Amino acid sequence: MEAANKKTGGVPVPQLKSLSDAFLQSIEATKGKVILSQYSDINEQGVYGDRWLIVTSKFIEVYVEKSTENYTLERSLSWDEVVEVNSQNLVGSGIIEATTENDIVPLLQYSNSYAREFNYVVRALSKMHALSETERENYIYRGISDSGKKFCEKCGRLIPEWTASCPACIDKGAILKRLLAYAWPFRKQLILLTLLMLGGTALDLLPPYLGGVILIDKVLGGKPENGRQILAMVVVGLFAIQLLGTLFSVIRGRMAAWLSASLVYELRKKTYESLQKLSLSYFDKRQTGAIMSRVVHDVNGLNNFLIEGVQYFLVQVLLLIGIGAILFSINPKLAFWVIIPAPVVVFLSFHFWKYIWKLFASFWHRNSKMTAVLNDSLSGVRVIKAFAQEDRELDRFDQRSRDLYNASVQAEQSWATLFPWLSFVLTLGSLFVYFIGGSDVLLGTATVGQLVTFMNYIGRFYGPLQFLSRITDWLTRSLTSAERVFEILDAQPDVVDAPEPIRLPHIKGDVRFENVTFGYDEHDPVLQNVSFTVKAGEMLGVVGHSGAGKSTIINLLCRFYDPNEGRITIDGVDLREIAQQDIRSQVGMVLQETFLFNGTIAENIAYAKPKATMEEIVRAAKVANAHDYITSFPNGYDTFVGERGARLSGGERQRIAIARAILHDPRILILDEATSAVDTETEQKIQEAIDRLVQNRTTVAIAHRLSTLRNADKLIIIEDGKIVEAGSPDELLAKKGHYYNLVMAQEIKSKAEEEKQHEQPA
Amino acid sequence: MSNQPKFGEIEYLNPKEIEFSYSSAGALRFTVKDRYSVIKVDIGCCFPLKSPNHFIWVKDTKNNELGIIESITDLDQASQKCVKDYLRKRYYMPNINSVSNLKEEFGLWYWETMTDRGSRNFVVKDPRQNIINLGQGRLLIIDVDGNRFNVDNYDLLNPKVVIMLDRLV
Structure with a gap:
């Protein structure tokens, strides 16, 4: 399916597959209207090959593609034979199966590259199965709107997910322009900075000239009458240059430090502001570490580029031109011999740095791997000691340490070997000058001062050349950083307020789900056609196995995501129409995994109401059954909870979350497995706190332990994203369906646990 | 199936008593001789990377485990x-x-390979995460x-590839 592409410099890009019109027409002539066709890349023997699933109004068929004009029928099922069509996700691939009256028919296998497409196909097939042949003829298959991957329209490359546009085809000029726009508010300081840098560079160029041509030729060689006077002037000149250079350097350094910090501050603030506005779906698709790296490292990269990089580049170019001009003006013949090795210097520098960079990248990678092992073993030191696995951990560490040792030796030895050779080649240029310049001095066509000046300038001339050989690499790296930061700045939240949102400052609390279908990936629904109503002040219990879709209901109710189909209303108003601020300020949550921010217990309780009085905080903690244990800490409410609440137990954290919710005083309360993972006594305390909390509020509670839902007005039982049962707990028990089975199973389990406890000796 | 295993015990399937076959349509059928037959089962490896031929679980379509085969070769x-x-x-x-x-381009690794299941070109992102060293060169x-x-x-791959991978794993 993929072919190397000249436009992409040999990088393979996918080729879209399609069926020939003639073949489709031939099928339509005999098999009914073609509703959909989908390509698969695995053949019946399980090796890569071309196969097609073709669905018509009468048949579901699989064809093998021999060539673009030659297709062989492999399987054919009429719709009448099919009882059900399913897809099964395997490891690295998937399979579509059709169930018939007597058998299960594996239709075709596909690699994960086509998993999204086939999930859509299976959904369509399930819908089509319920239709008559005539209805199927009118069925329009829309296919997949977003394959989850983006390819560049220009070159066909896969576009990395950290950027919106192809990094290979991107208009570098446009990014550069946009990047420089961020420096625009600081333009005056930047111009001054550049002038100081140029001034400093110009001053830097003078000493070799003064010390060479002037001092040696004019003073020491010429022996003029006022020699001592000129000598003194030269020395004073050199002193003045040094002094001025130092002053320039100090001013420039101080200014660069200020500019750098200001620019980073502005950029980081903008990036963080943009991040906070984005919807949860943005964070679902990206790793926290990757986002952090953009806010920390990429922003720094941009700063280095704008503050140091651009000026450094200018200075290097001007140095090159300046020194070149001075050399040619002093002695064009000698200057020519200095220029000769320049291409070799550029070529060698380019490859040297490229090679060394890769070696050190490998060294850093191994270093981080060794650190990870160290971190692992230090964090898990109790487990290691408890299981007496010190030797094994030592081996593990030794392995990583040895890897690092090898990488370190390779990198350092390569550096130690190659750098002197690079320097050696660079000095070859000066040997030319020594020989030719020295000959000229002997012949009297050049002066000693000229030769010394040349020798001093040569080193400075090759420096910028080395820098310029790496300019593309440096520029690409900076622009890539810029792209990553811009991607955050440009990202648009999926969930946005309506243009004129309805304000609901006092929610009553009627909640209604109407035929809601939703999937985090649109093609893969987690909830299907879910409908229920909770009246203001009622408690709804949501019951189901893990992964059934319970937490998704909560995510939708908080409007972290919008439904794909159907709607959710609060007090009869569509959630999408209500100002998000009004929803979030009146919906409170107590989650299974309580997140506590760095700070004191008091600050964490008052998170949703920072201006809460001490009395309010203590009262909330009392209602949450948290007051007693908080006051037993030496620092009471001022106890610092530490990172992720490490010093508090699960039950203690949970009660802080309840106190937080109490203080928040939401109209709609969400409890997500709030009492799981705690012991029975703690559960009782939490349950008491929750019972107080839910009074007079609409509550949606998810619980694993069904006993905690005994006060619910209504329960819904979810299985595979669908409501399979609904009613009051008593109604559902009487019905002896799913809920009854779950309750019985839990009772048997808790009885068994009780008996086990009784059997244990005291 | 009649003798329910105790909690936590592995129910090994006696290789002499069981048979696998494919139905005419291609579904994997499982038979315990003289006892029962399941029209479609799913089987998988407990250790697919380390030991794909040992500890093979057998499940019915409702995800109930019917037992474990200790070694395929039996x-x-x-x-x-x-x-x-x-x-x-x-x-x-493959x-x-x-x-x-x-x-390598912009953090993506573009591969053109020949596998035991035919030629395949593919792209790997975050190579440090997605190229996993299983030890001994695997x-x-x-x-x-x-x-x-x-x-x-x-x-054993071509030297240029070995150098790139060496720096990564």
Whole structure:
């Protein structure tokens, strides 16, 4: 399916597959209207090959593609034979199966590259199965709107997910322009900075000239009458240059430090502001570490580029031109011999740095791997000691340490070997000058001062050349950083307020789900056609196995995501129409995994109401059954909870979350497995706190332990994203369906646990 | 199935008493001789990377485990073939025999390979995360789509690829 592409410099890009019109027409002539066709890349023997699933109004068929004009029928099922069509996700691939009256028919296998497409196909097939042949003829298959991957329209490359546009085809000029726009508010300081840098560079160029041509030729060689006077002037000149250079350097350094910090501050603030506005779906698709790296490292990269990089580049170019001009003006013949090795210097520098960079990248990678092992073993030191696995951990560490040792030796030895050779080649240029310049001095066509000046300038001339050989690499790296930061700045939240949102400052609390279908990936629904109503002040219990879709209901109710189909209303108003601020300020949550921010217990309780009085905080903690244990800490409410609440137990954290919710005083309360993972006594305390909390509020509670839902007005039982049962707990028990089975199973389990406890000796 | 195993005990399937076959349509059928037959079962490896031929679980369509086969080689020849064919499909992890081209661009690794299941070009993002060193030169590579590839010993691939991988794993 993929072919190397000249436009992409040999990088393979996918080729879209399609069926020939003639073949489709031939099928339509005999098999009914073609509703959909989908390509698969695995053949019946399980090796890569071309196969097609073709669905018509009468048949579901699989064809093998021999060539673009030659297709062989492999399987054919009429719709009448099919009882059900399913897809099964395997490891690295998937399979579509059709169930018939007597058998299960594996239709075709596909690699994960086509998993999204086939999930859509299976959904369509399930819908089509319920239709008559005539209805199927009118069925329009829309296919997949977003394959989850983006390819560049220009070159066909896969576009990395950290950027919106192809990094290979991107208009570098446009990014550069946009990047420089961020420096625009600081333009005056930047111009001054550049002038100081140029001034400093110009001053830097003078000493070799003064010390060479002037001092040696004019003073020491010429022996003029006022020699001592000129000598003194030269020395004073050199002193003045040094002094001025130092002053320039100090001013420039101080200014660069200020500019750098200001620019980073502005950029980081903008990036963080943009991040906070984005919807949860943005964070679902990206790793926290990757986002952090953009806010920390990429922003720094941009700063280095704008503050140091651009000026450094200018200075290097001007140095090159300046020194070149001075050399040619002093002695064009000698200057020519200095220029000769320049291409070799550029070529060698380019490859040297490229090679060394890769070696050190490998060294850093191994270093981080060794650190990870160290971190692992230090964090898990109790487990290691408890299981007496010190030797094994030592081996593990030794392995990583040895890897690092090898990488370190390779990198350092390569550096130690190659750098002197690079320097050696660079000095070859000066040997030319020594020989030719020295000959000229002997012949009297050049002066000693000229030769010394040349020798001093040569080193400075090759420096910028080395820098310029790496300019593309440096520029690409900076622009890539810029792209990553811009991607955050440009990202648009999926969930946005309506243009004129309805304000609901006092929610009553009627909640209604109407035929809601939703999937985090649109093609893969987690909830299907879910409908229920909770009246203001009622408690709804949501019951189901893990992964059934319970937490998704909560995510939708908080409007972290919008439904794909159907709607959710609060007090009869569509959630999408209500100002998000009004929803979030009146919906409170107590989650299974309580997140506590760095700070004191008091600050964490008052998170949703920072201006809460001490009395309010203590009262909330009392209602949450948290007051007693908080006051037993030496620092009471001022106890610092530490990172992720490490010093508090699960039950203690949970009660802080309840106190937080109490203080928040939401109209709609969400409890997500709030009492799981705690012991029975703690559960009782939490349950008491929750019972107080839910009074007079609409509550949606998810619980694993069904006993905690005994006060619910209504329960819904979810299985595979669908409501399979609904009613009051008593109604559902009487019905002896799913809920009854779950309750019985839990009772048997808790009885068994009780008996086990009784059997244990005291 | 009649003798329910105690909690926590493994129910081994006696290789002499069981048979696997394919239905005419291609579903994997499981039979315990003289006792019962299941029209379609799913089988999988407990240790698909370390020991794909041992500890094979057998489940019915409702995800109930019917038992565990200790070693595929204990089964009769016909059953062995069925199980191996099925697992080959279930764990779609082509073995990379050679790499004709490997190119890195903007953090993405573009591979052109020949596998035991035909030629395949694919892209790997975050290579440090998605090229997993299983030890002794063996690699598990996961591409942008979630397809998996196995390399038995990367030292035997072409030298340019070895150098790139050496720096990574």
